[in-house]
Amino acid sequence: MKIETWLTPNAAGESERTRASVVVVIDVLRATTVATTALSAGAKSITTCGEIEEAFAMKTAAAPDNVPLLCGERGCQPIVGFDHGNSPGEYSPAGVSDRELVLTTTNGTAAIQAAEDCDHMWLACFANLSAVIDRLVRWHSANQENDAFVRIVCAGTNGCVTTEDVLLAGAIIAMCHQRLADSPRFYDGPIELLNDSGALALSAWQHCITHDGVNSSETLAERLKLTQGGKNLIAANYAGDLVDCGSIDVFELVPTRDQRAPARFVAG
Known part of the structure; x- marks a missing residue:
């Protein structure tokens, strides 16, 4: 599976953008949730x-x-x-x-508009993470023989990178590897990262698991409090939303552009 990652919607200039087969848009806090x-x-x-x-x-x-x-x-x-x-x-x-x-x-x-040039667009959040992985794995199985690729687009905040979206991008990459690979070593597997942003997201997610102790919806919600997006919500009196946005695999559907x-x- 070929994966290109944008850490913000303006990660690539118009002249540098190649049409993607699948775009997965992420705005954990809170639009895609x-x-x-x-x-x-x-x-x-x-x-x-x-x-x-x-x-x-x-x-x-x-x-x-x-x-x-x-x-x-x-x-x-x-x-x-x-x-x-x-x-x-x-x-x-x-x-x-x-x-x-x-x-x-x-x-x-805004991220949805910036990434509109694609055949298929899906919306991802932690609440439908496994459903998104299932969809990506099925798509990969049907498209292994062509040059189609997946583009993960993080919404960010006001043009800046936000940790919560990067973590979900990393989780998607890691879980696709787990589903498709025979080896636990990432670079021995079938995932081809088309830019370094994907590697950065993967490293952030792995660090979150191994060093921050994120292993459940509860610990993820606590981790989201430390992100800029989380701090913004707390300041705006929406701290409770972090529980919903940090809940993992609550839903089985994937919002799909028609x-x-x-x-x-x-x-x-």
């Missing part, structure tokens, strides 16, 4: 956009019997006039089941 939670709660779809005005326009243009819920944040805080913020705990079956959602966030939806512009995701 929210999207996975909402679809698991029965939401019909999640359409993403970059600007608040676009979200309001989508709601205005919708049919009277199918008005979407507006969801998202700016600077960690809910947006005035929106139905939901960006906390996973807000997305219960009672609130979103059988509803279409429009989502715009500071970093996550429309490119605007990007729309359904349960996959």
Whole structure:
């Protein structure tokens, strides 16, 4: 499996970007966790956009019997006039089941737009980690004979690298190796890292396990408190979201893009 990793959405200039077969977008805190939670709660779809005005326009243009819920944040805080913020705990079956959602966030939806040039796009978080690995392994089995590759895109925060997204990128790389390799030695296995960012993410995740003692959802949530994204949420009084975002393998679905512009995701 060939894997290219972007530690931020602007990791490569436009002229340097090659179309990927699969893009996996990561925004652990909190957009991809929210999207996975909402679809698991029965939401019909999640359409993403970059600007608040676009979200309001989508709601205005919708049919009277199918008005979407507006969801998202700016600077960690809910947006005035929106139905939901960006906390996973807000997305219960009672609130979103059988509803279409429009989502715009500071970093996550921008990453989705930056990485849109691909055949398939999936959203990953710790809450659906094993489901993402299953999907990647199946894709790899069907595409071993061509030059297709996977691009992992970390949303980051305001253009800067964030540890929580890097850790998940590393976990995805490590778990793909575990599923596909005969040898515990990473560089003896079938994973080909197309840039050094993937190696950095893998090292960060391995360090997290061996030195930080992360071996459960509880210890991961504690580790997320130390990241810049975690500190931002704590300062904004959303420390409770770190528990939801640090929960591992809670859901079995992968948000899957079924429309490119605007990007729309359904349960996959």
